[in-house]
Amino acid sequence: MPHIAVIDRFINADLIAAGLSPFAPEKELIAASRLFLREIEQCISRRESFSFETTLSGRSYLKLIRRLQADAxxxxxxxxxxxxxxxxxxxxxxxxxxxxxxxxxxxxxxxxxxxxxxxxxxxxxxxxxxxxxxxxxxxxxxxxxxxxxxxxxxxxxxxxxxxxxxxx
Incomplete structure (x- = not known):
């Protein structure tokens, strides 16, 4: 991935969950999701390039994409x-x-x-x-x-x- 998308900031809810609870990350998925969204918002407010992982099985990120594009x-x-x-x-x-x-x-x-x-x-x-x-x-x-x-x-x-x- 680093060779394809040259971005230092990679936000991943699974990795956040593993950091919160290395032996049972599945118990921290909700907390990790909150931190994931908070990190995205922090990057946006600092205008810091970032990437994140998603399955694309839902449509929730369409709104975020349009918001980002509207802000150049x-x-x-x-x-x-x-x-x-x-x-x-x-x-x-x-x-x-x-x-x-x-x-x-x-x-x-x-x-x-x-x-x-x-x-x-x-x-x-x-x-x-x-x-x-x-x-x-x-x-x-x-x-x-x-x-x-x-x-x-x-x-x-x-x-x-x-x-x-x-x-x-």
Whole structure:
């Protein structure tokens, strides 16, 4: 990520929760969410560039993006896609094995297509620049970019695959 988005300030609710309770971060998710939002607001008030992690399974950040753009911020989105729900479940299991919090399987299955749908149809068209990478390989492979209202597809097969996986 540091090679793609050159920003020093990375805000992540999961990392905040782990800092609050290293042995049971899932018990601190609400407190971590509050601190996460507070850190974002502090960066905005200081006009300090920042990045944050989200699944894009909801639409709540659209309001923030529009607010930032109205205040002359340049908003970029880097999306790290996975090819399917199964790999998403494996990534969550891997995170849990390293002390991270779990996500119920039913939530993963519900959020996976919703996240892709939100990326393809909402967020990528609102931000100033969007780059979507397939994150099942090293290095991740660029699938598409949205820039100045135009979508540039770098890998048609992977792009078509994302479209099919995004059907809610």
């Amino acid at each position: 911020w340049h908003v970029e989105l880097v999306y790290l896609a996975l090819p399917n729900k199964e790999l998403s479940k494996l990534r969550v299991a891997e995170r849990v094995s390293h002390g991270g919090h779990n996500i119920p399987e039913k939530d993963i299955l519900r959020r996976f297509p919703r996240s892709l749908n939100n990326l393809l149809n909402l967020f990528s068209t609102v931000v100033d620049h969007c780059a979507c990478f397939m994150n099942d390989r090293t290095p991740p492979k660029l699938i598409f970019e949205n820039r100045n209202g135009s979508r540039i597809i770098s890998d048609q097969d992977l792009y078509s695959h994302l479209l099919s996986e995004s059907e809610v």
